[in-house]
Amino acid sequence: MSKKNGLPCAGGDPLALNRQLCFALYAASRAMTRAYQPMLQELDITYPQYLVLLVLWESEQSGGAGAEIGVGALGKRLMLDSGTLTPLLKRMEARGLLIRRRDSGDERITLVALTDGARGLRPRARDWVESQLDDSAVSRETLEQLRSGLWKLLEGLERSG
Amino acid sequence: MSKKNGLPCAGGDPLALNRQLCFALYAASRAMTRAYQPMLQELDITYPQYLVLLVLWESEQSGGAGAEIGVGALGKRLMLDSGTLTPLLKRMEARGLLIRRRDSGDERITLVALTDGARGLRPRARDWVESQLDDSAVSRETLEQLRSGLWKLLEGLERSG
DNA sequence: GATTTTTATATTGTGCACAATTAAATTGTG
DNA sequence: CACAATTTAATTGTGCACAATATAAAAATC
Numbered sequence: 001m002s003k004k005n006g007l008p009c010a011g012g013d014p015l016a017l018n019r020q021l022c023f024a025l026y027a028a029s030r031a032m033t034r035a036y037q038p039m040l041q042e043l044d045i046t047y048p049q050y051l052v053l054l055v056l057w058e059s060e061q062s063g064g065a066g067a068e069i070g071v072g073a074l075g076k077r078l079m080l081d082s083g084t085l086t087p088l089l090k091r092m093e094a095r096g097l098l099i100r101r102r103d104s105g106d107e108r109i110t111l112v113a114l115t116d117g118a119r120g121l122r123p124r125a126r127d128w129v130e131s132q133l134d135d136s137a138v139s140r141e142t143l144e145q146l147r148s149g150l151w152k153l154l155e156g157l158e159r160s161g
Numbered sequence: 162m163s164k165k166n167g168l169p170c171a172g173g174d175p176l177a178l179n180r181q182l183c184f185a186l187y188a189a190s191r192a193m194t195r196a197y198q199p200m201l202q203e204l205d206i207t208y209p210q211y212l213v214l215l216v217l218w219e220s221e222q223s224g225g226a227g228a229e230i231g232v233g234a235l236g237k238r239l240m241l242d243s244g245t246l247t248p249l250l251k252r253m254e255a256r257g258l259l260i261r262r263r264d265s266g267d268e269r270i271t272l273v274a275l276t277d278g279a280r281g282l283r284p285r286a287r288d289w290v291e292s293q294l295d296d297s298a299v300s301r302e303t304l305e306q307l308r309s310g311l312w313k314l315l316e317g318l319e320r321s322g
Numbered sequence: 323g324a325t326t327t328t329t330a331t332a333t334t335g336t337g338c339a340c341a342a343t344t345a346a347a348t349t350g351t352g
Numbered sequence: 353c354a355c356a357a358t359t360t361a362a363t364t365g366t367g368c369a370c371a372a373t374a375t376a377a378a379a380a381t382c
Binding site: 030033034070071072082083085086087106107108109110 | 359360361362363364369370
């Protein structure tokens with residue numbers, strides 16, 4: 001039996017589970033979300049909610065505190081649609097993490113802005129992320145290569161999609 | 162502004178979205194599932210259901226037609242628990258893709274086995290996967306490196322979890 | 323061999339994802 | 353200006369994921 005990376009990998013079968021890039025992605029993505037749970041529980045947020053915070057924190061870094069972003073722009077950044085974001089943002093608003101309001105200039109647009117409470121979570125998230133990088137069982141170089149390869153894959157999938 | 166791979170990537174911010182491996186994984190995994198939709202729609206199954214079929218097809222390759230597998234073993238293979246699998250397998254049974262029955266030797270175990278209908282889907286899936294590999298915008302070598310890096314990451318995450 | 327402990331699956335409840343549809347505001351055109 | 357076409361969110365419905373709990377069978381222990 002041929003093996004690669006210590007994993008059994010039937011050489012002749014193009015449908016072998018361990019040979020599927022799609023499954024490696026699926027499993028790794030969920031495992032990564034699991035790895036974030038300790039931090040997420042401490043902040044009392046979910047993983048997609050954390051991604052929303054990343055976008056809003058980043059907007060405030062460049063645009064100053066109080067920066068607002070529309071649901072559409074947020075969705076483009078995270079590659080999520082309003083069917084996912086609308087209820088998620090409502091839950092975040094209910095938890096006091098952000099405010100939703102209509103754009104006064106274009107009433108179609110719903111703008112979201114961080115609260116001070118959500119701003120206060122940022123240093124805790126940053127510290128945890130940095131400590132995880134320090135403790136990582138995988139080398140920083142491998143992580144770097146992975147990230148770059150994943151973006152290449154994403155571009156390829158977008159192009160053909 | 163520093164850039165990598167043509168993507169804006171704020172150099173100083175450890176929480177920049179485009180720098181997060183977790184987000185690259187999350188986005189790439191969903192994009193990959195989207196890329197499978199044409200095939201999945203033709204087979205009238207969902208992506209996790211396809212993964213179940215991969216496991217069962219593979220079992221029959223090595224164990225002969227009629228091979229059965231318990232929910233637990235299936236879950237270990239796909240890294241999913243019964244809370245996900247039980248309803249998913251019931252839906253697959255309702256669609257005539259598999260049969261569920263209790264293990265006569267150990268009544269705790271629910272065994273699942275493919276139907277002929279599900280066996281008939283295999284060549285169609287295989288042909289589609291192979292044609293996709295041929296048409297891929299990303300080189301086979303890059304895909305190979307990605308898959309190997311993802312398994313390394315998975316092992317690292319499992320170890321620390 | 324009765325009882326405790328463990329194992330295997332199922333159930334319940336919450337929160338995504340995403341396709342499809344709806345509704346409302348804006349823009350473009352005659 | 354009227355009105356059709358477009359844009360933007362929200363809504364609806366299905367199917368995962370997963371934590372927590374429940375249930376029942378099998379093993380282990382006494």
